[in-house]
Every structure is written in C-alpha cells, then in structure tokens.
C-alpha cells in the first residue's frame with residue numbers, strides 16, 4: 399500500500415518536474431529487477447528538488463536517490479515512499495584554473511566528452527563506468543588506478559533543507575564508499591583537473607574502453623562487479639575457485655565471462671539474485687574463509 403498517499407499527491411502536484419505512480423524499478427536498474435516505487439519523481443532543477451525533499455522530510459516519508467541505477471538491486475516488493483531521480487540536475491560549468499563544476503545528474507560519458515572537448519585531463523578513467531556523476535561520487539567509483547573522489551575539490555550536498563559545501567579533506571571516503579549522513583543528497587562537485595591535449599585525452603579514453611571490452615565481455619544485463627574486492631584479493635578469483643562460474647538460480651547467473659558479475663539471463667527476479675549472492679558468499683566463506691561484501695546497494699521491500 400502506498401505510504402502517505404495524500405501527502406505524496408500534494409508533493410507531486412507542486413513539482414515542476416515529472417512524477418509517476420507505482421513506477422516499476424526494473425525500468426531504472428541495469429539488473430532489470432525490482433518492484434514498484436510508490437512515487438517516482440524527476441525534479442526539474444535544484445529548487446524543485448529542495449521543495450520536494452522539504453515536504454518528504456516534514457512528513458517523515460522515506461526516499462531513495464537514484465542515479466543511473468547501475469549499482470542498485472531493488473527487491474521485488476519495491477520501494478515505499480519516493481524515489482528521486484537527479485536527471486534534472488545536469489549542469490556542467492567550466493571554472494577558471496582547469497576546474498569544472500558538475501551536477502549529480504550528468505552522465506559520466508557526457509562529462510568525459512566535455513572534459514576532452516575542453517582539453518581537461520584526469521577524469522578519463524570514468525569514461526567506461528556507466529551511471530551518473532552523483533552515483534560515481536557516492537560510490538567513489540574507480541577504474542584503471544583512478545577514483546572519482548581523487549579529483550574532487552569541493553562536494554555540495556543537500557541535507558535537511560540546507561546546502562552544505564565541503565572540501566574533500568573534510569570528507570571520509572575510500573574504496574567504493576563516500577560517507578554521507580542518512581538522507582544526504584549529493585547535488586554537485588567542483589573538480590580540479592589538468593590541462594592536456596584533446597588528442598592525448600581521447601587516446602587514453604579509447605585505450606580504457608578497449609581494455610574494458612576485453613576484460614568485461616559480458617553479454618547480459620548486470621550491475622558490474624557485484625562484490626567488493628577484499629584487501630589483497632580479487633572477488634572474481636575467490637568465486638571462480640568455488641566452481642560457481644555459470645551457476646544459475648531462476649533467471650540470475652554467475653557470469654561465465656566474469657565471475658564477479660551476476661547477470662540477468664532474462665526474467666530474473668530480485669529474489670533470484672539475492673539467493674545466488676547468498677550462495678556465492680557461503681561457498682567463498684567455505685573455500686577461503688573470506689567474507690565477501692556486496693558492492694551493489696540492496697534496497698526496497700522483499
């Protein structure tokens with residue numbers, strides 16, 4: 399049953415952006431599973447977002463912020479309350495001194511293209527990581543030795559109606575995490591980049607893309623690496639040693655191409671992924687004594 403329907407209707411009515419009811423989250427996640435969100439909104443801009451979040455906070459209605467949904471497993475019962483897509487917060491503004499201000503809703507590929515066109519290097523590693531820049535900041539996404547937070551000068555968030563701007567030195571972050579307070583929303587960041595030739599930046603990016611298409615030739619929908627690499631270990635190697643490569647539960651499978659990718663072979667339910675992930679963790683614990691930790695964020699009702 400929809401949580402606080404009347405209050406959500408008021409919020410949807412006041413919004414300048416889009417609002418959809420009972421929106422299947424399987425449409426918004428790369429794993430293509432997940433039940434409906436009571437209300438799914440796309441605020442038009444930062445002011446619209448602030449207005450919506452103020453109403454949600456005042457009514458104590460829970461909300462989930464959505465980037466591109468490339469690192470998200472939504473359970474089959476869906477999400478009570480509101481899902482907020484930040485697609486409308488997509489500013490990309492050059493600043494003096496090889497710096498850029500980037501909105502949370504900017505897609506990583508668009509950011510990389512813009513940086514190359516403006517001869518700004520240092521963010522090339524992000525070019526093959528699917529999702530939004532807000533998601534990349536929140537996950538401290540990384541590849542090829544680079545991590546998103548390394549390039550951040552200041553981070554701007556929305557928390558309890560206030561805009562907070564913090565320097566990266568004031569933030570706590572590490573391998574695939576950035577510490578945020580409950581309900582805190584990343585709205586943008588200022589990046590410090592390096593002047594570089596466009597040709598050099600583009601060559602670096604195409605090198606990364608071709609490396610990725612070799613290592614991650616996965617034919618089915620996934621959320622990328624399902625588990626974090628434990629210190630000094632590779633999750634894929636630990637999983638491979640259990641013999642679970644290719645293991646199928648319902649419509650979910652341990653990828654035959656990359657054992658740390660759990661893929662949707664078609665028609666999977668979130669419950670299939672959860673059962674398969676639990677089996678992987680159990681077998682890895684039995685064979686190596688190591689406890690794998692999910693990189694994918696698991697949300698919603700069962």
Ligand SMILES: Cc1cc2nc3c(=O)[nH]c(=O)nc-3n(C[C@H](O)[C@H](O)[C@H](O)COP(=O)(O)OP(=O)(O)OC[C@H]3O[C@@H](n4cnc5c(N)ncnc54)[C@H](O)[C@@H]3O)c2cc1C
Nearest residue numbers: 465466467468469529530532533534539540584621622695
């Ligand atoms: C094929 C494939 C390859 C991948 N390769 C890599 C890789 O090389 N390196 C890597 O690090 N990741 C990789 N990923 C995982 C994924 O692309 C990253 O984690 C990405 O940063 C997720 O961004 P998103 O916008 O899709 O976030 P989402 O999946 O939408 O959200 C992820 C989490 O962040 C929260 N969140 C999102 N935006 C905000 C915000 N603005 N404020 C507050 N919270 C927010 C969400 O609530 C959720 O908890 C891969 C995924 C796929 C499918």
